[in-house]
Amino acid sequence: MSHEQQGSRLIQSRRTLLTTGAAAATLFSPGLAFAASGDMSAIRKAAEQGYGASVKRIQDWIALPSIAAEDRDMDKGADYMMALARDAGFQQIEKVPTDGYPGVFATLDVGAKRWMGIYFMYDVKQYDPAEWSSPPLEAQVVDKPGFGKVIVGRGAVNQKGPEATFLAALHAIRAAGRKLPVNLVLICEGEEEIGSPHFRQIVTRPNVLAALKKCEGVVIPAGWQSPSDGGVTVNLGAKGVIEFELIASGAKWGRGPKTDIHSSEKARVDSPAWRLVQALQSLVSPDGNTPVVDGYFEKVRPLTAREKELLALAGRQLSEADAKKALGVEHWIDDLSWDKALERLASQPTMNIEGLVAGYTGPGGKTVLPGRAVAKIDSRLVPNQTMEDSVAKIRAHLDKRGFQDVEVKVSGGYDPTETDENSRLIKAELNTYKRLGAKTTIYPRLAGSWPGAVFTSAPVNLPAGQFGLGHGSGAHAPNEYYVIESSNPKVEGLVGATMSYVDFLYEIAAIR
Template identity: 60%
Template structure:
């Protein structure tokens, strides 16, 4: 840890503006508190991983919210309460430090489901393992997405509390337990009559994230695509052309098959190339990349090892065999319609000669500015009806519109200046191809800058053996303690920039 921050401090003195920081005494106190509580911070993360909140399976909705509420109180928030919604509850907490500036923090504590048989260690055990060339990491569901980075933020708050150091900003926390199913009811939490006025005071919103690559560089995304998750269901009963239940496959000679009906409907959603959305009006409100956004992508491409990137994804070619820069432009600018999976009839070992009465496809669509969730759902339904598939049920399970934040906003300036003063290289990127519900903050009525922020490293979100680095053997990459200290520096930077405004 000491080596990491000595390198950072040297780089900062030579190359970047100086902002108000904690006194040498306060910084030493904070750093000492972080180090002293390292084992406790790791155990806190392990305990949190052991309690999975899985929204799409109805697991630990109430328990997850109550656990999050207690985590906030333990970290120094003076009040924290569970906010009910029409679906999964969330948490709202405030920490009044008597400061003139307020910062908002977004947490998600739900996780994707998992199959223990696919993991090298039990996914809820949060076992600590050695990663050759990187250090010690926790392996567990939710380790990097997002309980690890959020635990680093909590470790920072505990350091302020333990060292009796005054926070430079007030904090407002909003947390949800259904991000993994599209944050269906999250806006009800944020726009709650008690919550909204508190968030409106904030200069911006961050979600703690582990954003460092293997070389220690950070990618700061200025936005994220929106997402809509849907089920398309074809049933003989609703179609009126196939069986109500599975029947013997010999009847295919005289009874139509709902599975084929669904396949034909899916085929109309994309062009013959297999990836370009073909829904009428889908590109009507797509906002092209600006010259500045293309410049940022070109800079990112120039610093990326394309061969390593392809190897990490297990792919050999980009669409149309495009070069890396072009593929990155496509990744940031293009809306998509993706099939996650198709289920129908018998899928067990061997064969079972049935004609299924029902077929279901799980799909997701990724949206870019200026598309919206409601617009896209309406266009999809209209498209299916126009092409003779109006009987197919469209079940929207979650989603939200895209989010975007100006790189000249006070939030992004605070983020970049903190990284500069820590001597950490970073690149700006127009928007992440993944999604988070930032539009709840960046859109009306709040219109706040918001984004993912943090250092540290991890991988495997939504996959087996998800991991998060807690002790780094690479001086350029942060472990848990270094992440906590960067969040402290960030809060001081936010306070200083607000004071100078």
């Protein structure tokens, strides 16, 4: 399906709503008057005419990888983000220094009644080109069976594709000669992929905080439509996260070698690698599925009655088979039922090993006894846990068991986030999706994490979440992609996704 067909389909969908009395009465929302004003068709035409430029914007952005974990092109990434904002019409743009890598703050003031906050990240995850079907920075457009034309590249869906699509919406509004219905505050960081360790410094700068205080809420653009039914999920929060390393070494321990030695010495020399394994095992139940850190569940808030109700509804709306297929798994923990698996996903803190490194890991064997071993770990947090309290408990747990020498090196993280289901932000998301005909599931908590807690907690105290039509997948993995021309009638391509942001901004402008 071409992008012109994408636009045609959604126009027809909206016209059906506007001309069918019963449907209009049922689905009427404040933004519908804007949608019916004639602006939408003009903006859609501009979006279609700007399709080529929109594709190139994504490709060019992917070509510049800013990778915080590798200290790669971070200043260039911030400068490029500033240029993108300026090109999209933002008037006041500044690079915001932090104790780490810089962020970007920008405002677009059109004199509208309301303000909306938009969160961007300009950094991406690391990649190994050998694992990719096409070079990860070339952003090639390829045909993907069952999906259509997609851009393949690091950052395609996480997050440059959806973010560039939001920018395409601003370009389309301006090209159509229409006025943006809300003022915008753009907050961008370059450290999301390392746990946003300095993001609060950006948000709490006096001028940034003052601008955010005017906003109805904050959203991060997303492209998460289900390929099976085109459905989207409105999350009322997200888990927090701690990213850290556990490091066992002969140097710290005072036992075992300070550097790698011959493995024959294991008969008489202690092993830091086994020391690390023992420390790791102390953190979880024997099956590895539940944290057993002392006091880790003390602050965990049980699911509310409403959250359980939403999860039960989600269990009927979402496909277990699709979820397992997407993950490449055949069983849930303990062979849980679908409903129980969803409850556990939303309610349980985790302790996950991302990677283990010790000694020689190349081809063949190399008989060494490593002097140092490292485990890269992330722990997902749920309300009412906090990052600070959880790190302290991990440290105390290890110390109590004699692992004082095992280092806990925290690289980043943040608290869980929650947003009121009755906030104008959530209502606007639901109204927009409903008007566009997207099947919607309200979910209590995203199992993944984003630094939304910086917005939902003091001193900002705003609702925050994700929004957007379109589809992509492969975040953090090889062959990450973002759909630009959809062959799936249930999923939007680039033009349809662009228009979803336009529609959402109109809704925010008018919702009561």
